[in-house]
Amino acid sequence: MTTTKTLKGVTRSEGTAEGEALVSSQLISHFMYDIENDTGIIRMVNHELNGKCVTNKILVYPSVIGPTGGASGLFLKSKITKVGPKAIICRRVDPIDIAGALAGEIPAVDGFREDPVKEIETGDWVEVKAEKIGGEAIIKITRKS
Amino acid sequence: MRLSKYEKEMLEGKHSKAKQKAMENLIKFGEAVEAEEMVSIVSAHIFAPDSTMGKIPKYDYGTGPIYEEFAELEAKVSVLTTTDPCFMQTDKFSESGYPWNYRGVRFPVECRDGMVKGRQLLDTMGIINTFSCIPYLNLSIPKLGDYHAWCESNAACYANSICGAKTNRENSITAFYAAITGVHPKHGLMCDENRKGGILFELDDEVVRNLGDISDWNALGGFIGMKAYDKIPVVTNFPKKISIEHAKALSATASPALHHPKLNLVGISPDSPTIEAAFGGKIPKGAEKIRVTLNDLQSIYEMLNTAEDSDVDIVAIGCPFLNLNEIREIATKLSGKKMSSNVAFWLQTDISTYLMAEFLGLTHVIEKTGAKIYHDTCMGNGPADKWGKVNIATNSFKNIKLFAGRGQTFLFGTLEDLVNAGVSGKFVSTRW
Numbered sequence: 062m063t064t065t066k067t068l069k070g071v072t073r074s075e076g077t078a079e080g081e082a083l084v085s086s087q088l089i090s091h092f093m094y095d096i097e098n099d100t101g102i103i104r105m106v107n108h109e110l111n112g113k114c115v116t117n118k119i120l121v122y123p124s125v126i127g128p129t130g131g132a133s134g135l136f137l138k139s140k141i142t143k144v145g146p147k148a149i150i151c152r153r154v155d156p157i158d159i160a161g162a163l164a165g166e167i168p169a170v171d172g173f174r175e176d177p178v179k180e181i182e183t184g185d186w187v188e189v190k191a192e193k194i195g196g197e198a199i200i201k202i203t204r205k206s
Numbered sequence: 207m208r209l210s211k212y213e214k215e216m217l218e219g220k221h222s223k224a225k226q227k228a229m230e231n232l233i234k235f236g237e238a239v240e241a242e243e244m245v246s247i248v249s250a251h252i253f254a255p256d257s258t259m260g261k262i263p264k265y266d267y268g269t270g271p272i273y274e275e276f277a278e279l280e281a282k283v284s285v286l287t288t289t290d291p292c293f294m295q296t297d298k299f300s301e302s303g304y305p306w307n308y309r310g311v312r313f314p315v316e317c318r319d320g321m322v323k324g325r326q327l328l329d330t331m332g333i334i335n336t337f338s339c340i341p342y343l344n345l346s347i348p349k350l351g352d353y354h355a356w357c358e359s360n361a362a363c364y365a366n367s368i369c370g371a372k373t374n375r376e377n378s379i380t381a382f383y384a385a386i387t388g389v390h391p392k393h394g395l396m397c398d399e400n401r402k403g404g405i406l407f408e409l410d411d412e413v414v415r416n417l418g419d420i421s422d423w424n425a426l427g428g429f430i431g432m433k434a435y436d437k438i439p440v441v442t443n444f445p446k447k448i449s450i451e452h453a454k455a456l457s458a459t460a461s462p463a464l465h466h467p468k469l470n471l472v473g474i475s476p477d478s479p480t481i482e483a484a485f486g487g488k489i490p491k492g493a494e495k496i497r498v499t500l501n502d503l504q505s506i507y508e509m510l511n512t513a514e515d516s517d518v519d520i521v522a523i524g525c526p527f528l529n530l531n532e533i534r535e536i537a538t539k540l541s542g543k544k545m546s547s548n549v550a551f552w553l554q555t556d557i558s559t560y561l562m563a564e565f566l567g568l569t570h571v572i573e574k575t576g577a578k579i580y581h582d583t584c585m586g587n588g589p590a591d592k593w594g595k596v597n598i599a600t601n602s603f604k605n606i607k608l609f610a611g612r613g614q615t616f617l618f619g620t621l622e623d624l625v626n627a628g629v630s631g632k633f634v635s636t637r638w
Contacts (some may be wrong), residue, residue: 073238094591095611098263105611128608130253131356132377133268141271142263149539156393159238161378163231164272173629194237 065203068180071172072191072198073154074162078147080201082181083118085110085204088128090160091135091145096136101144119187120146121177125155132161139165148189150177150200170198207236207391208243210431216387224281229385235380236391245392248371249285249346250385251356254337255324257317265293265317265589269378270324276386277327284388288336288346289328290358291527291556295582296321304580305588308520313589333385338556338583339526340454344371345558350447350476351472353396355384359461359524360454360604362395367460370452370476372396372562374494375467401477401487403470404437407497413498414445419620420532421637422456424500425605431463433496440470440484447475455602458526464609495504501510504638510606510618513597516634518617518627524554525602530562531587532592533579537568539625545576546631553579577628590614599627 090096096103101116115138119143125131130198134160149158149169161167162180168191173180181187191198216235219226236244239308250395251422258269282593283441294306299318325335334345341356346369356362384390405428406589413577417423420494430439447455448471460467470474470484478484485493489504523536536553545551554573555563560581563569570580585598585605591612599617600606601624606616617633627633 089385090611091262093265093267094488098266098268106613108611127611128378129381130267130269130378132379133253133272135268137263137266137268137271138378139259140269156235156380157377160235162240164379165233166637177305194234194621195240 063203063205065201066180068173068175068177068200068202069199070170070200072168072194073171074160074167074169074190075194076148076166076168077190078119078168079186080117080147082183082185082187083110083113083115083120084178084181084183085122086178087122088124088126089122091124091131091138091158092128094132095127096134096138098134098142099144101138103170109126116144116145118146118183119148119150119189121150121176121181122151125157129157131157135161136164139167142198144192150181150189152176168198170200207233207241209480210244213244213389217250222281224276224279225387227279230532232380232383232387232389232391233450237390241391241393243588244336244389245284245353246350246389249354250283250287250381251341251346251354251358251361252287252289252358252382253387256287256320257293257313261316261320262314262396263572265313267378269382272379272382272470273324273327273580275463281331281386283332283385285385286346287333289333290340291337291339291583291587292321293317293583293587295580298580303578304581305548305552305585308550308588310594311589311592312421315545317544331430338586340529340556343450343529344556355381355390357381359467360458360515363457363467363469364454367457367471367475375461394526395466399564401468401483403440405434405439406481406489406493406596406633407439408495408497409443410497410499411443412500413503414443414499417445419601420451420455421601421618421620422503423452424459424601427456427459427504428463428506429498429502430469432457434464436465437636438466438468438470439477440481441470442472442481443469444469444473446473452528458552459603464598507578507618507635507637509535510603510616512614513617514595516617516632517597518599518631518633519596520598521549521550521624521628522600522602522605523540523552524622525605526583527588528553528555528559529558530606533559533563533568536621537571539621540575540577541571543629544574545628548631549628551628552585553577555579557581599624599633
């Protein structure tokens, strides 16, 4: 059986994307030593997603942790080495990740009434429609059970 | 966003292609963070260039392609622009026993070549390659009310809390665009309404009397930062004066612990002459108040000691970078001693401080003991995830928190404890 639901948020970086969700209840850093630039694999010892790969995922997490270089880390992985996530969804997209998503040309969305970290589960299929910065973004979540 | 005449002209391309492109990107960012206007900045502090400029992305910050794009547009910076530490001291690339070449783990040679190229690239844009995390102690000294776009957290906290200047711990991308245009969207700590205190810390008299070593100031800042998290802490019963070194240590704890790099230190921070002023006018009803005791400081020492045994592999001092006064003190303590052959004893500073220490004969005293002092880089930039299991003794809360995800274990202690650990190879805490 398939269930779907839709969440409405705010666009911080525009674009459309769809893919499988990878959800973290813990903060994430896109810095080069925290998520590898050549593989997209998370290297944060003690992190619940340590060893998991963000490539082509819709990455869902509360907000940022770590160096301000997370911005250029996200940009490099998204646009240059192509191992980054297809979109990021946060409770609050920190300005560090907003800058990375804008330069990396991937959508970034926050500002939901619900908690995206609880509403979305790893493995869900997520479609992101985020058309104009500051405008409404629509997230469609499809879950197979 | 409201734009000034000059900002509009930059956007229309009347000044240069580089400024136009940077303005376009800054406006997008400004709209995303809901900024209403730009502020004119006095200086920018940006990330160092990538080590390989894209050849081996594993060792790149991701700044290289952006810097190259703007160099091709013949970009020039509009304001004083300095750089944060980079991956290595390039002239000692082949020498072992440094973070960039430790236990047989080396950066590929392309990293050094990329660094040299990146340095030249930034130089052509008018950027000063300071490779320093303490620009505020030399060259780029913030003044009351200034706006800056600084990507270095400890520096941002010092500028906000000690100098009364206004900067976020700005991201590695828009800080560079700000260097080109001289403006940055007004957001976060650039806005007065976001600079007010949100939680009160009162230091016990006993804490004030006993604050001594750099490590104590790290423990104090760590405790406050972890409790305050996304609120700006107001700290009262604070000592009447604070040395530059202690202010630097306290400010550095902000980046890994506090979300916003600002401490409202009553009687010290220019915007916080009274508790009321530190809260932006009056103390909000129901504001949380935390009394800080010596036990709290001791608890941070315990939390930061994560090593399973007392055998020390590395002693790391200089996060943030050491100033000359600290190097002089350490050289005095080290003089005549011999470091254990099992220990890498690392002292970190910037090139201007290093050259002065060299001129004064201090680096000679330090290196004679087997310790190493270097500039431009720090342990946090090294490929530490490949070092295997190492016990690192340090007096830096920031160092430990930065490495928390990379698998090393730590011993946290006073300068005296660290020097003794370097000599004996064993760490013994004498603080409590």
